[in-house]
Amino acid sequence: NTGLVVLAGEITTNAHVDYIQVARDTIKRIGYDNTDYGIDYKGCAVLVAYDKQSNDIAQGVDHASDDHLNIGAGDQGLMFGYACNETPELMPAPIYYAHRLVERQAQLRKDGRLPFLRPDAKSQVTMRYVDGKPHSIDTVVLSTQHDPDQSETQHSMKASFTEAIIEEIIKPVLPKEWLQDTKYLINPTGRFVIGGPQGDCGLTGRKIIVDTYGGACPHGGGAFSGKDPSKVDRSAAYAARYVAKNIVAAGLAKQCQIQVAYAIGVARPMNVTVYTEGTGVIPDDQIAALVNDYFDLRPKGIIQMLDLLRPIYSKTAAYGHFGREEPEFTWERTDKAAQLRAAAGLK
Structure with a gap:
């Protein structure tokens, strides 16, 4: 959260890679292209700390037979x-649709349909099961980073923000037949302006359940x-x-x-x-x-x-x-x- 990106690890390779440029291009692609977001690809520092893989490990991997x-x-x-x-993709329904929600959030942010959104977002879908089969969606949680002016206290602005998220992101993604008395929790803390690496120091591998x-x-x-x-x-x-x-x-x-x-x-x-x-x-x-x-x-x-x-x-x-x-x-x-x-x- 200090504008520093650290690339660290062990690798065995003869390739020559511009790691710093790869990091900057990735940050840009995610959407951090403005200093107001806490980090931007042009001005961040990138520290490269790669070393060679341990010989003790390499000998077991490279020369087992x-x-x-x-x-x-x-x-x-x-x-x-x-x-x-549970789904045509043969995935559990809750995680499958949770991913589709944040995927749509990114799509609507990038194409300008919801220009007040910022890159950081996360979702959670809680389902009711009957006889081991998905029956309906109990709760949808969608937290999405946004511009500061979306945090004003006026009821009308809060309502329009929530309505936009439900109508433009959630309902187009989730099966209509599963939306029965569904509860929607949109930014339940009330404000999500500070996000991404400005809000939390990131680390590869922290979210292994959402990856699977x-x-x-x-x-x-x-x-x-x-x-x-x-x-x-x-x-x-x-x-x-x-x-x-x-x-x-x-x-x-x-x-x-x-x-x-x-x-x-x-x-x-x-x-x-x-x-x-x-x-x-x-x-x-x-x-x-x-x-x-x-x-x-x-x-x-x-x-x-x-x-x-x-x-x-x-x-x-x-x-x-x-x-x-x-x-x-x-x-x-x-x-x-x-x-x-x-x-x-x-x-």
């Missing part, structure tokens, strides 16, 4: 993937952003989503959670577990056997399977890593569904 497919995992840990049939499934399934604790795909925190979580989504798309279950465990320097997972919470049409252990047959969950196997050695990760930094039909998001494909269905003996 002469077979290039057997490079070791970049760390130990558990990774989870999840899919369910909104609490619908466990999380292994490892953040995604800032890591290359040799780090299974990222690549194995993407692969687990890919596996779970194909299982649900194949009709093997209505919901599916995949847990994968790794040891640093070891290529093959220590364990792959499937949970379908009683929705599977065949036993979970049989589905797990199909996973082992049709998905290579070694780090290099994942990298090849999902084509992860590409500059594709910028889009993942906002609006979620999952449930988006972006061409770069190969882990959202359902190209294994037909094979899984046939192997399970389903017509």
Whole structure:
């Protein structure tokens, strides 16, 4: 919140990158292009503190085997993937629609339809479930940064601001049939002028639940952003989503959670577990056997399977890593569904 951007970490590369310009371009793209917002891309300071990866780590990742497919995992840990049939994208409905709300907030801010909005925003959707299925939306929370003149005490200005958010952002995104006695909490503190890095010191990896499934399934604790795909925190979580989504798309279950465990320097997972919470049409252990047959969950196997050695990760930094039909998001494909269905003996 002092106008300083710090880029820190360890990396092994022969590439020459203008890190400072990348940081400035990113800040500009987000929308911090005015000193009134607390930081702007032209005047901020950027400190680069990158170092070489530890040799002790590198030797386990780079030289686990002469077979290039057997490079070791970049760390130990558990990774989870999840899919369910609550939305066409096979995502839990609350997190899916929460992402769509802030995505629309950014769209209306950038195209000038709601020019009083500023870049910072966050949302939360609370749903009612009946018999395990989404029934209606109980509460929508949408906090959005705004110009100072939107904080005046006049009732009419407050009302028009709230009405604009509900009518222009919320209602066009959420299914009408779910808006039954829904409560809307728009900037519930009453004022949101100071936001972004001026209001809170940011740190990559702080919001791991909003990056994934909104609490619908466990999380292994490892953040995604800032890591290359040799780090299974990222690549194995993407692969687990890919596996779970194909299982649900194949009709093997209505919901599916995949847990994968790794040891640093070891290529093959220590364990792959499937949970379908009683929705599977065949036993979970049989589905797990199909996973082992049709998905290579070694780090290099994942990298090849999902084509992860590409500059594709910028889009993942906002609006979620999952449930988006972006061409770069190969882990959202359902190209294994037909094979899984046939192997399970389903017509």
